[in-house]
Structures are given as C-alpha cells and as structure tokens.
Amino acid sequence: MQRISGNGRRSDARASGIGLPTRLLVLACGVAWLIAAVAVRPGSADVVRPTRAPEPAGVEFFEQRIRPVLADRCYKCHSAEAQQGKKLKGGLRLDTREGMLKGGESGKPAVVPGDIDHSLLIEAIRYKNEDLQMPPKGRLTDAQVADFVAWVKAGAPDPRGAAQAPDPLAARPDPKQFWSFQPVKDPPVPTVRD
Numbered sequence: 001m002q003r004i005s006g007n008g009r010r011s012d013a014r015a016s017g018i019g020l021p022t023r024l025l026v027l028a029c030g031v032a033w034l035i036a037a038v039a040v041r042p043g044s045a046d047v048v049r050p051t052r053a054p055e056p057a058g059v060e061f062f063e064q065r066i067r068p069v070l071a072d073r074c075y076k077c078h079s080a081e082a083q084q085g086k087k088l089k090g091g092l093r094l095d096t097r098e099g100m101l102k103g104g105e106s107g108k109p110a111v112v113p114g115d116i117d118h119s120l121l122i123e124a125i126r127y128k129n130e131d132l133q134m135p136p137k138g139r140l141t142d143a144q145v146a147d148f149v150a151w152v153k154a155g156a157p158d159p160r161g162a163a164q165a166p167d168p169l170a171a172r173p174d175p176k177q178f179w180s181f182q183p184v185k186d187p188p189v190p191t192v193r194d
Contacts, residue, residue, distance in 0.1 A: 058157025065147040070094055073135045094121075097158040113156040116149055 075081065079095035082088045092110055093099025100111040103120065112118040124134035125145050133139075140148075151157070175181070 055157060058151075058154055059159045061147075061151060061154070062157055062159065065144075066151050069140065069144050069147075073140065095160075097161045100156070100158070111152055111156050114153065116152050119152050122149060122152055 074094045077087060077089040078092050078099075079088075080093065081095075083093065090104040090106070092104030093102075094110065100121070101109050101113075103109040106120065108118075108120055110119065110121040116122045120132065121134075123129055124132045125140050125148055127133045127139050139145075
C-alpha cells in the first residue's frame with residue numbers, strides 16, 4: 001500500500017514502521033473509548049460525579065420549598081431521629097443528601113439528580129404507583145409535587161453534607177511570619193557541664 005507523505009513523496013506503509021497489528025490495536029482502542037463514552041449517559045446512577053458546592057439559587061429553593069416539606073411530612077419516618085427510635089421505614093433516610101442518593105431497602109436511590117424518571121421519591125409522591133405512595137397519610141399538593149420535580153430536574157441541589165471548598169487564603173499563616181523572613185538572631189550559647 002502506498003501513500004503520499006507530507007513532502008509529496010510516495011512511501012510504502014510497511015516502510016513507515018506502522019504495521020497492520022499496530023493499526024488494529026489503535027482502531028480497537030478508539031472503538032472501545034467511543035463505546036465507553038456513549039454508554040455513560042448523563043443522569044445515570046452508576047456514574048460517580050465529583051461533589052461540588054450547590055448553586056446559591058438552588059440552595060435557596062431547597063431551603064424554602066423542599067426542606068420544609070421533608071421536615072413536616074417525611075422526617076417522622078425517614079430521619080436519624082426515626083432510626084434512633086427504631087421507627088425508620090424502608091431503611092430510607094431523607095434527612096441527609098447521602099441518604100437520598102443511597103436509597104433504602106430497595107437498593108435504588110430515592111433521588112437521581114437530574115433524572116425524575118429514575119428517582120423513586122418522585123414516583124412515590126406522584127401517587128401513580130399503587131405499591132409506592134408517600135406520604136402514606138395523604139398526598140402532597142400539586143404545587144409541592146411540582147417543586148420536587150423541578151428540584152430533581154435542577155440536579156437536586158442540597159447543602160446538607162456538601163463539602164464546601166475551604167478558602168485557600170484563610171488557612172495560610174501571615175507570610176511575613178515565615179521563618180525565612182525573620183531577622184537573623186544570635187541564639188544564646190548553651191551552658192555546658194563537666
């Protein structure tokens with residue numbers, strides 16, 4: 001097989017040192033990378049995403065519209081307090097972000113940020129599944145359900161347990177106090193005993 005090189009000369013592919021096995025290996029790696037990139041879709045629960053501090057607007061929405069409903073209608077059965085009193089239902093904790101993402105006894109996450117179709121919490125509060133309806137003593141209002149749907153679609157911003165990045169300047173000591181910037185001093189001569 002002949003090809004034209006950058007200088008306009010024809011060269012044999014075998015003479016360039018790239019043989020068929022090397023080309024097949026490169027092609028196989030490229031195909032494997034492409035398959036892996038396509039297989040991992042956004043919103044997938046199997047994808048581990050780095051945690052970052054939620055946006056202030058999302059935190060405000062959570063604090064004003066989501067947390068009050070959770071505290072009023074869910075924490076009685078799905079919180080640390082319920083767990084201590086041995087009243088935790090379904091092994092699900094809704095009082096922590098980690099508890100929501102982990103889920104309960106079903107093994108599925110209660111909330112999949114950005115994906116309402118795979119979030120069991122949304123399925124439960126919509127009351128469309130006869131076997132999964134929460135809260136059990138009455139539905140949430142349509143406005144409350146809409147708030148939860150909007151919250152999950154927005155990525156379920158939740159300040160509880162979010163690791164805030166420390167301010168890099170706050171942890172540093174005053175640079176003027178660094179040892180190399182201190183004036184040279186004559187240390188006292190130690191006394192020696194015979």
